[in-house]
Amino acid sequence: MFTPIHRALGLEPGNISINLLVKAVEHSVEETSDLDWKRVAYDSRKPRWDEEAAKDIAAMANSGGGWIVFGIEEDGDKNAASRIAPISWSATDQQRILRAAYAKIGPPVVGLDFHEVPCGNESGGSVVMMRVPDSADAPHFAKKGDDAFVAPRRNGPHTVYMSDREIERGFRERFQHADDQERLLQDRYERACEALRPEDGVFLAVAAIPYEPVSAQGSSSKQRVLEYASNSRMPELYRQANAHSWWDIGEIKKGLRQWVLRNNRSSWGKCRHCLYDDATVLASYRVTLQGGLYSATRVIDEDLRNHSLSEDIEIVVIDFLTLLRSHAQERKAYGGFRIRAGLVGDSGSPIFIRATENWGNRPLGVEYSEPIIRFQPITTELDPLLDIDEILPTINDLALDLINQGGVQYLQVMAEPNDRQSRPE
Numbered sequence: 567m568f569t570p571i572h573r574a575l576g577l578e579p580g581n582i583s584i585n586l587l588v589k590a591v592e593h594s595v596e597e598t599s600d601l602d603w604k605r606v607a608y609d610s611r612k613p614r615w616d617e618e619a620a621k622d623i624a625a626m627a628n629s630g631g632g633w634i635v636f637g638i639e640e641d642g643d644k645n646a647a648s649r650i651a652p653i654s655w656s657a658t659d660q661q662r663i664l665r666a667a668y669a670k671i672g673p674p675v676v677g678l679d680f681h682e683v684p685c686g687n688e689s690g691g692s693v694v695m696m697r698v699p700d701s702a703d704a705p706h707f708a709k710k711g712d713d714a715f716v717a718p719r720r721n722g723p724h725t726v727y728m729s730d731r732e733i734e735r736g737f738r739e740r741f742q743h744a745d746d747q748e749r750l751l752q753d754r755y756e757r758a759c760e761a762l763r764p765e766d767g768v769f770l771a772v773a774a775i776p777y778e779p780v781s782a783q784g785s786s787s788k789q790r791v792l793e794y795a796s797n798s799r800m801p802e803l804y805r806q807a808n809a810h811s812w813w814d815i816g817e818i819k820k821g822l823r824q825w826v827l828r829n830n831r832s833s834w835g836k837c838r839h840c841l842y843d844d845a846t847v848l849a850s851y852r853v854t855l856q857g858g859l860y861s862a863t864r865v866i867d868e869d870l871r872n873h874s875l876s877e878d879i880e881i882v883v884i885d886f887l888t889l890l891r892s893h894a895q896e897r898k899a900y901g902g903f904r905i906r907a908g909l910v911g912d913s914g915s916p917i918f919i920r921a922t923e924n925w926g927n928r929p930l931g932v933e934y935s936e937p938i939i940r941f942q943p944i945t946t947e948l949d950p951l952l953d954i955d956e957i958l959p960t961i962n963d964l965a966l967d968l969i970n971q972g973g974v975q976y977l978q979v980m981a982e983p984n985d986r987q988s989r990p991e
Contacts, residue, residue, distance in 0.1 A: 652691025
């Protein structure tokens with residue numbers, strides 16, 4: 567990780583530790599537009615503490631993002647770090663700041679990331695570094711009083727308010743950024759659609775682009791990518807433990823600022839993944855229904871190449887989200903992703919999505935499916951690094967939006983919130 571402290575000290579990207587903070591104090595690192603020292607983490611006993619938090623967070627988000635550090639005392643002259651003053655920190659403190667960022671700022675600032683650094687002394691306590699992302703939704707307005715809003719920004723170590731012209735420019739940049747992001751997502755999705763041949767069978771194409779592309783890291787090693795790309799799929803996302811996946815990684819090759827992963831040559835489950843250095847993930851999975859469905863080996867039936875099982879689509883969504891989560895962790899991609907997914911089939915005939923009888927392995931007749939003449943790609947947003955319980959509804963909606971287009975109403979293998987709540991601890 568590369569923070570303004572690393573930059574000020576002339577250090578390479580590295581971990582956040584108490585030693586880093588000690589050096590910041592020893593060298594009297596000064597506040598900047600993307601670094602703000604705080605003695606305390608917004609004392610909730612003080613009136614309007616949440617408005618103060620909202621002003622600081624909105625200012626940082628309106629200025630390209632940065633870090634607010636709680637537990638560092640500053641001098642009064644140069645706004646430089648002068649002493650480590652450990653604070654007491656709990657999940658409750660984190661949640662109240664997150665609530666302030668959501669309820670007291672419009673549009674809300676999301677993607678705040680907290681790093682607690684224990685001080686390791688007898689009195690205990692920690693320094694907490696809060697990372698505010700560079701927001702695509704700027705300008706953000708912080709609530710001030712009962713019915714007023716202000717648009718703060720950082721000006722060096724100080725917080726000032728944006729002028730009318732700055733606010734106007736901020737809105738233009740927001741809309742331009744949204745257009746650029748849409749074009750980028752569509753470009754990446756089209757690349758995923760070109761990864762496999764539809765004449766070989768219908769496949770699911772998925773693209774995920776980070777809101778904050780990673781730029782400060784080099785490429786991951788081949789061995790490291792192979793390790794996390796081969797991880798077992800998250801069991802928390804399955805309703806049943808015996809769901810089988812046909813899509814295994816067999817080959818890995820270096821591409822342009824990316825790793826390209828493919829299935830084993832002997833494997834029926836054709837797939838292709840592109841893991842970009844900036845944390846983007848593209849994937850394509852063949853999901854054709856096979857004539858040899860009930861035998862040990864699956865074979866392509868020409869009459870079924872535009873047919874797919876709804877449960878296979880669910881399993882592929884789980885596979886992709888597992889890979890996206892692992893890649894985001896490896897690349898330290900915080901702040902969430904935009905995702906686009908869709909089925910690509912032979913244009914000469916409609917796509918059919920087939921459910922199975924009583925959650926078994928025999929597909930229902932084609933008369934129970936709705937033929938899809940033109941599949942509508944699905945776009946959604948999620949942060950794969952959040953707890954499973956928080957993102958499960960979004961994952962469910964993505965899978966349902968895909969299979970509903972073929973007339974399939976219910977999920978069969980993917981867990982839903984009620985399943986998670988009913989499981990014993």
